[in-house]
Amino acid sequence: MKTYNFSAGPGVMPEEVITTIKREFENNERSHMSIIEISHRSKKFQHIITSAEQKLRQLMQIPDDYAVVFLQGGGSMQFEMMPLNLATKQRNIAVLDSGNFSKKAEEAARQVGKNTAILDSTKDQHYQKLPVVPSNFNASVFDYLHIVTNSTIEGAAFHQNNLPQTTGRLIADMSSNILAEPYNISDFDAVFAGGQKNLGPAGVTVAIIKKDWLADQDLTGVGPMMRYQNHIDKQSMYNTSPVFSIYALDLVLAWVLDQGGVTEMYRRNLEKSGKLYAYLDQSNFYTAPVEKSARSITNIVFTTGDIQRDKVIAQQAEAAGLFNLAGHRSVGGFRASLYNAQPTDAVDALIAFLQKVEQNA
Secondary structure (H helix, E strand, O other): OOOEEOOOOOOOOOHHHHHHHHHHOOOHHHOOOOOOOOOOOOHHHHHHHHHHHHHHHHHHOOOOOEEEEEEOOHHHHHHHHHHHHHOOOOOEEEEEEOOHHHHHHHHHHHHOOOEEEEEEEOHHHOOOOOOOOOOOOOHHHOOEEEEEOEOOOOOEEOOHHHOOOOOOOEEEEOOOOOOOOOOOHHHOOEEEEEOOOOOOOOOOEEEEEEHHHHHOOOOOOOOHHHOHHHHHHOOOOOOOOOHHHHHHHHHHHHHHHHHOHHHHHHHHHHHHHHHHHHHHHHOOOOEOOOOHHHEOOOEEEEEOOOHHHHHHHHHHHHHOOEEOOEOOOOOOOEEEEOOOOOOHHHHHHHHHHHHHHHHHO
């Protein structure tokens, strides 16, 4: 039986990449050592990490005036590093609350001593719509505006064509849709993403930051490990890097390039998500509640409207080889994560299963 993984993260990885990892794991590039044994200071790893940065810059068309750094700690660490490094002037951060992770970022910023203001929240609408920047928003009193481009749990997304408009600095958490759809990096002053969705396995986080903004900060009281510049100066090797995760990330980036880059990923993701949404929208049994203009193309959230029935169906899905479809505990229902490596066959199999359940209901 063919099986498919719809996990929101760690998510599905390209089969070709997993095959390469298996082949190279014991003896990588004739080094006589496993990739998990080589030093992060070695020439072999320096080649890998340089290659990864070059590929990411190419795929995302990252300008030279932006630094790219590979870090540990996941996206959650960035909830603290970003305000510590980039909110040192006004010490004020504006947030658009579009879901669980934007709220967590706001809470973390307060915990590290910054003032925060939630400009708008769609919590009362169960995050089925996107928050908007108020017409009277004064960007000059804030260091930056924080957004999450794709809410992994709730399934709403800011796409390139509906990004919030601000005259100030803009930071984006792109953890669950980086490389899945095109964004103009120049529209942002900093971007970060945990690796375990579209970039590779858990353990590595990417941060992309405008250099001149980073240089114009007072980092008094910020510890050395929490300073981006230290990691940038040491080419992401200020301390022992997550060697294996960066190695795998480099392979995933090479795979995306071979497939046709972000443009091709976006085309496929629109096709995959479009198929699933089209079925859900015509169904009298399932509902996809997120407002159409705000729908994620990587995390599709839906429900029958009956919590217990949804749980039973998710269990039946596993028996049919469709794994990790249960929605997040805070939302319930179902969540099908259609990351770049998810094949169209997975969506076809899911729709066939959902149709069968509906017909037998």
